[in-house]
Amino acid sequence: MKTDQLVAALVADRRQSAGPPGRSIVYAIAAGSMVSLVIFALAFGPRVDLAAAFATWRFDLKLVLVFTALLVALAGSAALARPLTPEPLLSRAWPLILLAVAAVTIELVLQPRDAWLTRLVGSNALVCLTAIPLFSLAPLAGLMVALRRAAPASPTRAGAVAGALAAAVAASIYAFHCFDDSPLFVLTWYSLATLPVVALGALIGSRLLRW
Amino acid sequence: MFSPGDLSTLMRAARRGDDEAYRRLLTEVATWLRGIARRGLATAGRGSDDSEDIVQETLLAMHLKRDTWDETQPIEPWLRAIAHHKLVDHLRRRGFARHLDIEDFADTLAAPVDADTDGAADARHLLSGLPERQRRIVESISMEGQSARDVGVRLGMSEGAVRVALHRALKALADAYRRDRR
Numbered sequence: 001m002k003t004d005q006l007v008a009a010l011v012a013d014r015r016q017s018a019g020p021p022g023r024s025i026v027y028a029i030a031a032g033s034m035v036s037l038v039i040f041a042l043a044f045g046p047r048v049d050l051a052a053a054f055a056t057w058r059f060d061l062k063l064v065l066v067f068t069a070l071l072v073a074l075a076g077s078a079a080l081a082r083p084l085t086p087e088p089l090l091s092r093a094w095p096l097i098l099l100a101v102a103a104v105t106i107e108l109v110l111q112p113r114d115a116w117l118t119r120l121v122g123s124n125a126l127v128c129l130t131a132i133p134l135f136s137l138a139p140l141a142g143l144m145v146a147l148r149r150a151a152p153a154s155p156t157r158a159g160a161v162a163g164a165l166a167a168a169v170a171a172s173i174y175a176f177h178c179f180d181d182s183p184l185f186v187l188t189w190y191s192l193a194t195l196p197v198v199a200l201g202a203l204i205g206s207r208l209l210r211w
Numbered sequence: 212m213f214s215p216g217d218l219s220t221l222m223r224a225a226r227r228g229d230d231e232a233y234r235r236l237l238t239e240v241a242t243w244l245r246g247i248a249r250r251g252l253a254t255a256g257r258g259s260d261d262s263e264d265i266v267q268e269t270l271l272a273m274h275l276k277r278d279t280w281d282e283t284q285p286i287e288p289w290l291r292a293i294a295h296h297k298l299v300d301h302l303r304r305r306g307f308a309r310h311l312d313i314e315d316f317a318d319t320l321a322a323p324v325d326a327d328t329d330g331a332a333d334a335r336h337l338l339s340g341l342p343e344r345q346r347r348i349v350e351s352i353s354m355e356g357q358s359a360r361d362v363g364v365r366l367g368m369s370e371g372a373v374r375v376a377l378h379r380a381l382k383a384l385a386d387a388y389r390r391d392r393r
Contacts, residue, residue, distance in 0.1 A: 001267070001331055001334040001338060001353060001354065002331075002354075003241050003263060003267055003270070003331070004241075005353035005356075006270060006271070006331075006353055007237040007238060007241065007270070008234075008356060009349055009353040009381065010233075010237055010270065010271070010274045011230050011234050012359050012374070012377060013374065013377050013378050014228070014230075014374060015378045017226065017278050019278065020278060020279075081279060082281070082289075083276070083279060083292035083293050084288055084289060085292075150278075150279055151272070151276035151279045151293065153296070210389065211272060211276065211296075
C-alpha cells in the first residue's frame with residue numbers, strides 16, 4: 001500500500017473524538033467507583049457514627065488527605081496518558097506531601113508519646129488492607145480501558161499511576177467506613193494498601209498499554 | 212519546509228471536520244517522517260527498505276491517538292514524541308536496542324517519496340490478515356479511491372457501517388504492526 005493511499009483511508013475515518021484523555025479518565029473512575037460503591041454498600045456500609053465524625057477534625061483531615069491524593073493522582077494519570085514525557089511526578093505531588101507532613105506533625109504534638117503506637121496500629125488495619133485493594137479493582141479496570149485509547153510515553157509508569165489513582169478512589173470510599181482517623185494510621189495503612197494496586201497497575205500497564 | 216503553526220492550524224481544522232486540511236497535514240507529516248525514518252534506519256545500520264513501513268505505522272498511530280494532542284500546545288513536540296516512540300519500537304522489534312534520539316535528527320531534511328517505491332511491504336502483508344470485509348473496505352477506499360458511500364452501495368452496507376468497519380480495520384492494522392516481529 002502506498003502512503004498516500006493510507007492517507008485516503010485515514011481521512012475517510014471520521015470517528016467522533018472521545019475528547020482529551022483527562023476526560024476519559026474521569027469517566028472511567030466515575031463508572032468504576034459505582035461498582036465499588038455497590039460493594040461498599042452491600043459488604044461494608046458507612047461507619048455508624050458518621051454524622052458525629054464529620055464534627056471531628058481528624059475525620060475531616062482524613063477526607064482532605066484522601067481527596068488531595070485523588071486529585072494529585074488524577075493530574076498525574078492525565079499527564080502520563082500523553083506521548084510526551086511529563087515533568088517529574090514529584091513536582092505534582094508536593095501539595096500531598098506538605099499536607100501529610102503537617103498532619104503527622106500536628107498529631108505527634110497533640111498525642112502523648114505512649115499513645116503514638118496505639119494510634120498507628122489502630123483497630124481496622126486488616127480491613128483497610130483488604131478493602132482498599134478490593135474497591136480499586138473496578139476503577140482500575142475502567143482506567144485501563146480508557147488508557148488503551150491514549151498514548152502513554154511509558155506504559156508501565158502510566159499503569160502504575162493508574163493503580164495509584166484507583167487506590168485513591170478506593171481510599172476515598174473506604175474512608176467513610178473506617179473508624180481510624182489518626183493521620184498516623186491513615187498515612188501508614190492507606191499507603192500500604194495502595195502498594196499492591198500500584199504494582200498490579202504497572203504489571204497490567206506494561207502489557208495492555210503498549211501502542 | 213513548513214512552520215509549526217501551520218501544522219497545529221491544520222490539525223485544529225481537521226478536528227472540526229475539514230477533510231482537506233487533514234489530508235494536507237498527513238501528507239506533510241508523511242514527508243517529514245520519511246526523512247526521520249531514513250535517518251533512523253541509517254543510524255541503526257539498516258537499509259531504507261523499511262522506511263515506508265515506519266512512515267505508515269507512525270501515521271496510523273498519529274491518527275488513532277490524535278485525541279492525546281492538547282490543542283493549546285504546539286503540535287510538533289507531540290508529533291516528534293509519536294515518531295520517536297514508533298521508530299524505537301520498530302527497530303527494537305528487529306533487534307536493535309541501542310539508544311536513539313530523534314532530536315539528533317532535528318535538522319533532517321524532509322524526504323519526498325521515491326517514484327519507484329512500491330509502498331510499504333508490511334502494510335500489504337498485514338492487510339491480507341484482516342477479515343475479508345474489512346480488507347475490502349480499506350482497499351476500496353485507499354487503493355481504489357472510492358468514497359465510504361460508494362463502498363457501502365457496492366457492499367450493501369450503510370455509509371455509517373462502512374466507517375465503523377473502516378475504523379476497526381485501521382485499529383486492527385495498527386495492532387498487527389505492533390505484533391509483527393520479523
